[in-house]
Amino acid sequence: MKNFSAFRIHSDNKGTQAGIEQLSIDDLCEGDVVIKVKYSSVNYKDALAGSGRAQILRRSPLVGGIDLAGEVIESTTGEFVPGDHVLVNGSGLSETHDGGYAEFARVPKDWVVPLPKGLSLSQAMIIGTAGFTAALCVHLLEQNKQKIDDGPIVVTGASGGVGSFSINILHKLGFKTIAVTGKKNSFDYLYELGATKVVGREKIQIGDGVLEKTRWAGAIDNVGGDTLSALVRATKPWGNVVSVGIAGGVKFELSTMPFIIRGVNLLGVSSSNCPQTLRKEIWNRLGDELHPDQIAKIHSNTVKLEDLPQTFEKLLNNEIQGRTLVEVNSD
Ligand SMILES: NC(=O)c1ccc[n+]([C@@H]2O[C@H](COP(=O)([O-])OP(=O)(O)OC[C@H]3O[C@@H](n4cnc5c(N)ncnc54)[C@H](OP(=O)(O)O)[C@@H]3O)[C@@H](O)[C@H]2O)c1
Numbered sequence: 001m002k003n004f005s006a007f008r009i010h011s012d013n014k015g016t017q018a019g020i021e022q023l024s025i026d027d028l029c030e031g032d033v034v035i036k037v038k039y040s041s042v043n044y045k046d047a048l049a050g051s052g053r054a055q056i057l058r059r060s061p062l063v064g065g066i067d068l069a070g071e072v073i074e075s076t077t078g079e080f081v082p083g084d085h086v087l088v089n090g091s092g093l094s095e096t097h098d099g100g101y102a103e104f105a106r107v108p109k110d111w112v113v114p115l116p117k118g119l120s121l122s123q124a125m126i127i128g129t130a131g132f133t134a135a136l137c138v139h140l141l142e143q144n145k146q147k148i149d150d151g152p153i154v155v156t157g158a159s160g161g162v163g164s165f166s167i168n169i170l171h172k173l174g175f176k177t178i179a180v181t182g183k184k185n186s187f188d189y190l191y192e193l194g195a196t197k198v199v200g201r202e203k204i205q206i207g208d209g210v211l212e213k214t215r216w217a218g219a220i221d222n223v224g225g226d227t228l229s230a231l232v233r234a235t236k237p238w239g240n241v242v243s244v245g246i247a248g249g250v251k252f253e254l255s256t257m258p259f260i261i262r263g264v265n266l267l268g269v270s271s272s273n274c275p276q277t278l279r280k281e282i283w284n285r286l287g288d289e290l291h292p293d294q295i296a297k298i299h300s301n302t303v304k305l306e307d308l309p310q311t312f313e314k315l316l317n318n319e320i321q322g323r324t325l326v327e328v329n330s331d
Contacts, residue, residue: 001025006102007305009050010061016052018064020305028063029097031106034074035086038121039129040065040100042324043161044247047312049094056095064308066093066272067128068100068120075102077109086282087117089129090272095181101305103329113280116287126299126323127286130161135282135290136170137162137220137242140267141253144240150217151236152176152196154204154300157222157247159186159321161298166220168292170191178216180204186321206230210255211262218242227251237262244269247318254283298322 009018052294056210069087089112157163158179171194178196189314190198219231222245229252258264293302300322
């Protein structure tokens with residue numbers, strides 16, 4: 001097999017360099033299944049890794065990209081045969097193992113998810129880790145008995161990837177949602193995804209009491225920091241708050257009062273190391289009853305490997321609405 005293009009990241013305590021390199025299959029981390037990558041995507045974590053804004057790689061160098069979808073071309077296991085359409089998300093891609101920003105990937109068989117019925121390869125990557133995580137959040141809300149009649153679910157960082165899919169999937173299931181965004185020009189977009197109400201970020205700044213007047217029944221939070229604290233302190237009794245992201249900060253201050261007086265649950269979600277059985281279940285649901293009906297609207301643009309550095313900058317500057325698909329192989 002001839003050499004192929006890969007967006008590779010070199011990262012150590014002196015800094016990060018990333019760009020297109022020509023690799024051979026033998027340059028890739030070992031694995032049972034070789035996949036011709038058709039599409040990948042751009043997640044917040046990809047932008048942090050590729051720009052060097054945070055230390056995501058736990059070995060270097062690595063091909064970037066925490067998502068990939070494509071066609072199996074070689075397999076040392078009977079579980080997959082050439083021609084199978086598959087995807088991989090998280091699981092160590094671009095952290096400990098070469099990721100999806102290359103024309104070929106070689107991965108352990110246990111990470112490979114058969115493409116769910118009901119999704120094309122491009123749809124699977126528009127969804128990608130962001131949409132998968134949104135569906136995982138919904139699964140956690142369901143498991144913790146969040147009911148539609150309890151009231152609205154507030155979603156922060158709403159115009160981003162996780163936020164957009166959270167709004168769309170919750171709407172599909174019948175939940176009322178409050179979309180919180182910092183982008184004034186994303187209000188119409190969020191209503192089109194199904195948000196019941198769209199508010200600016202400043203509207204959820206509340207007092208600093210250990211408990212505040214309740215305003216929502218649950219939350220999916222992509223922002224972290226003081227925002228997460230505010231969300232928990234204004235959640236109705238027995239509501240569930242899922243902590244997903246850190247776009248606005250990592251640390252937060254909170255008392256135990258929301259937990260012991262109101263029985264509020266603060267739930268964590270970790271897509272990268274999600275158990276594989278649950279990962280497959282969530283992907284199958286995304287192809288079926290959780291299938292987002294606004295995938296085309298959430299897909300904001302398509303880029304090539306060489307466009308990644310500018311795309312990372314835009315995403316980290318909060319200039320991107322929805323999801324960016326990466327077309328890796330166009331043949
Ligand atoms: N736990 C997990 O398994 C998991 C999985 C995937 C992603 N994540 C995390 O979830 C977050 C969202 O990921 P994503 O891929 O959806 O990223 P994204 O597309 O960049 O969306 C992030 C959104 O957060 C909002 N935001 C950005 N900077 C902010 C700031 N300084 N203060 C407040 N809000 C800000 C923006 O939305 P508005 O302009 O609409 O406010 C932005 O669109 C990231 O922190 C990511 O690392 C976690």
